[in-house]
Amino acid sequence: MYNVVGVRFKKAGKIYYFDPVEHQVAQDHHVIVETARGIEYGRVVVGQKQVGESDVVLPLKKVIRIAGDADARVVEENKTAAKNAFATCMDKIRDHKLKMKLVDVEFTFDRNKIIFYFTAEGRVDFRELVKDLASVFRTRIELRQIGVRDEAKMLGGIGPCGRLLCCSTWLGDFEPVSIKMAKDQNLSLNPTKISGLCGRLMCCLKYEHDNYESAREEMPAVGKLVVTSLGEGKVSGLNASKRTVYVQLFDSGKSKELPFDEVVVK
Numbered sequence: 001m002y003n004v005v006g007v008r009f010k011k012a013g014k015i016y017y018f019d020p021v022e023h024q025v026a027q028d029h030h031v032i033v034e035t036a037r038g039i040e041y042g043r044v045v046v047g048q049k050q051v052g053e054s055d056v057v058l059p060l061k062k063v064i065r066i067a068g069d070a071d072a073r074v075v076e077e078n079k080t081a082a083k084n085a086f087a088t089c090m091d092k093i094r095d096h097k098l099k100m101k102l103v104d105v106e107f108t109f110d111r112n113k114i115i116f117y118f119t120a121e122g123r124v125d126f127r128e129l130v131k132d133l134a135s136v137f138r139t140r141i142e143l144r145q146i147g148v149r150d151e152a153k154m155l156g157g158i159g160p161c162g163r164l165l166c167c168s169t170w171l172g173d174f175e176p177v178s179i180k181m182a183k184d185q186n187l188s189l190n191p192t193k194i195s196g197l198c199g200r201l202m203c204c205l206k207y208e209h210d211n212y213e214s215a216r217e218e219m220p221a222v223g224k225l226v227v228t229s230l231g232e233g234k235v236s237g238l239n240a241s242k243r244t245v246y247v248q249l250f251d252s253g254k255s256k257e258l259p260f261d262e263v264v265v266k
Contacts, residue, residue: 002056005063006046007033012153014172019060020048030067032109039110041067041075071109078107082114085137089116092132100124103146104154113140119151149174152198159196166203177201181209184216185240208241215240218260225266228258232266 004017005025018033025031027047033040082105089102100120107114114137118124126143133141146154149167156168167174182194182205196202216238220226224235228247236255237246245260 001050001052002060003048004046004051004056004060005031005044005048007031007042007063008045008172009040009042012168012170012172015045016042017046017051017056017060019062021062023063023066025063025066030072032064032067032071034061034064036061038108038112039064041071041109074109078109078111081111082107085114085116088136089129089133092129096126096129096132098124098126098129100126100145103151111139113142115142115144117144117146117150117154119146119148148198149200152196157197160193160202161204165197171203174203175206177203177205181205184209184212186238212240215243219243219245220260220263220265227264227266228256229262230256230258235263 002017003020005020006015007018008015016035018031023031025044025048027044029044031042031044033042085107086102086105089105093100093102100118102116102118104117105114106117114133116133124145130141130143152165153167153171157165159165177200179189179201182189182201185205185208187194187205194201194205219238219240220235222235222237226233226235226245226247228249230247231249231251233247233249233256235245236248238244238260239246239257243260244257245263246255246257247263248255
């Protein structure tokens with residue numbers, strides 16, 4: 001077992017485990033840690049706990065120290081510098097006439113590297129752009145191509161539900177979403193109604209999918225002949241969230257909504 005704390009570097013980013021060593025680290029503390037890309041500043045979102053070897057990536061990186069006011073000022077200075085770097089990179093992209101859209105710029109805490117995030121339709125030859133940026137900033141430069149879902153996560157916005165995007169506020173990881181999930185939930189298959197700002201299927205289609213899957217295993221399928229307290233009929237629809245069945249009664253021709261446990265398949 002390993003003693004760890006969970007650290008997040010962005011508001012809705014992934015949680016990474018670090019060894020707190022001898023530091024008295026608690027939830028909501030800010031810490032300076034060693035990462036694969038250098039020294040970084042993050043917030044503890046999971047307090048100290050014990051986890052198994054399968055839950056960590058070895059060797060486990062360490063917490064260097066609990067962050068102070070001076071470290072917080074460095075982070076703010078880096079954010080200001082990132083805005084200036086964004087403008088500089090935009091000018092360079094125009095100069096090189098590259099077909100790419102710059103999304104965000106990020107400095108590592110120690111300014112050992114600047115990461116430029118961009119989207120593009122295909123592959124982009126940005127070697128000359130990297131040389132130009134390196135000559136301006138005199139540090140390591142990384143250009144990272146991201147997808148449209150990551151772009152929406154970084155930029156944020158308002159979803160079709162009227163709330164802030166899940167991916168930019170709390171959703172740490174993207175999970176696979178399929179059109180089958182929309183079909184299982186009897187949703188409109190109109191792309192404009194089931195797509196998010198990124199143009200991909202909405203992440204929230206996944207939230208209730210397992211509930212619908214389990215309900216469908218318990219409930220009779222549409223078209224099945226059933227017996228109810230009101231007489232015999234045929235299943236014409238399901239409401240998985242309410243666990244009810246719509247039955248078209250043979251005697252009256254009317255459709256009735258009944259609890260699925262009151263319906264017996266013939």
